[in-house]
Each structure stands twice: as structure tokens, then as C-alpha cells.
Amino acid sequence: MSEVKVYAHRGASGYMLENTWSAFQKACEFGVGIELDVQITKDGVVVVYHDDNLKRLSGKNCLIEANNYESLKDIKIGKRWKRRFISHSIPLxxxxxxxxxxxxxxxxxxxKKSVSTHPEGPEILAAMLEGAGEFHLSSFDPQxxxxxxxxxxxxxxxxxxxxxxxxxxIEKMEWIDSIHLHKRLYSMEFLKNLQQMKKKIRIYGLLGREAALxxxxxxxxxxxxxxxxxxKEKLRLAYER
Known part of the structure; x- marks a missing residue:
């Protein structure tokens, strides 16, 4: 059985606010990979944030792709967390x-969508990733x-x-190397149909109690x-069986 790698969704977002330095550092403590979301501002700065709009976590009705980084960098994001409110900056x-x-x-x-809607989005992201460590890119947008x-x-x-x-x-998309699917779509029958494509598969949405583990x-x-x-603990037990 090959090793199944674990990635912390938006950092260890079950314990810390998603896509923040606190969530990334917590994930690092667990010794796992990290899944994160990238957006591009109007002036071409790549930031880490999930939503197109900052409203959910900042209260400000503000589209990332419509604003320059200078107007976003001092905005604090956060939410009430275990009876207290902690504010964070949006990471670069x-x-x-x-x-x-x-x-x-x-x-x-x-x-995220702003990478494709920015006129130079792919070029900006590709240039920024030069010399990066181990990573792969994911998106809902095949193009x-x-x-x-x-x-x-x-x-x-x-x-x-x-x-x-x-x-x-999907089979006709020769540029696609792997497939990410929600746990609701995961089944042995579905995997059997994917076998001929010879693509890697990763699941998201797992909490630790699912049959897939x-x-x-x-x-x-x-x-x-x-x-x-x-x-990690569930996988450890699965390997021991």
C-alpha cells in the first residue's frame, strides 16, 4: 500500500482560523502538508484567502480582484473563536x-477565480512559484x-x-494529472471507473470517521x-491492519 499523504485544509482549520499563519503553523506541528487558497489582487499581488469577497471574515463588502493590495493589507479577518475574537492579517x-x-x-x-480573471494571472502565479518547494496546483476550472x-x-x-x-x-483532459473529489463522491465503484485514467486521487471533506479510511x-x-x-492516526491504524 502506497503512503496516503495528509493535507491540512486551509491549514489546520479545525483548530485555527482558516488560511492564516496560525492555521499553517498548527498544521506544521502535526507534520502534514497544507492546502491553501490563492487569489490575485487588481495590481497583481497574490494573497492567501478563500472567498472572492472579504465580507464573511472581515465584515467588509470588498472584492479581492477589484482592489489593490495596498487597500487590503491592513484589513483584519477573524471570527468569534471559543468565546473570544482573534484578528489576523491576510497572508501574502x-x-x-x-x-x-x-x-x-x-x-x-x-x-481561485481571480487567478483566471486577472489578465496576467497565470503568468504572475507561475513566476511566483519558481524555486518553490514541493507543491501541486488544484482548481475547479479545467481551463x-x-x-x-x-x-x-x-x-x-x-x-x-x-x-x-x-x-x-475528464479523460479527454490530458493536462490533468490528478483528481480531487469530495467524500460524498468517493466510492469503490467511482474509483474503479477512474482506474483506466491512471490519475492520482485525493479526497476532501473527511473528518476521521468515514469508511474510506x-x-x-x-x-x-x-x-x-x-x-x-x-x-493521521486513522491512517496509522489502517496501515497496521
Missing amino acids: AYEVIQWAKEKDVPLNIEM LLRKMKERMPETEMALIVKKGMPLEK RELAPELAGVITDYPDRI
């Missing part, structure tokens, strides 16, 4: 990627992945599969989770 992607390289932390970098593959042919491209996407459509498919290359410590 370059700083997180360099930190991960120094710590030898593998990254799953999910590209964005295609553009990145053209610029970074040696880099793994992972398509995040939406419900109902025909497998024959009791019967590990050989195609499974990774798990993306809010609770990486739980998953």
Missing part, C-alpha cells in the same frame, strides 16, 4: 510558500489548469471534480481535512 502567498519550502511542508495550492500546465509542464495539476461531471470529459483504495494518494491529526 509568496511568504507562505517560502516558509513552507524552508519547513519542507508540501503544498496543495488551490487557485485554468490547462493554462498553468502550458507554463509549468512539470507541475502536477489537480482537477477538483464537481458532482455530475462526466468521466469521459477503513478500506484504503490503492489509487488514493491523499486526504485533505480540517483535522489532520485525526486522519
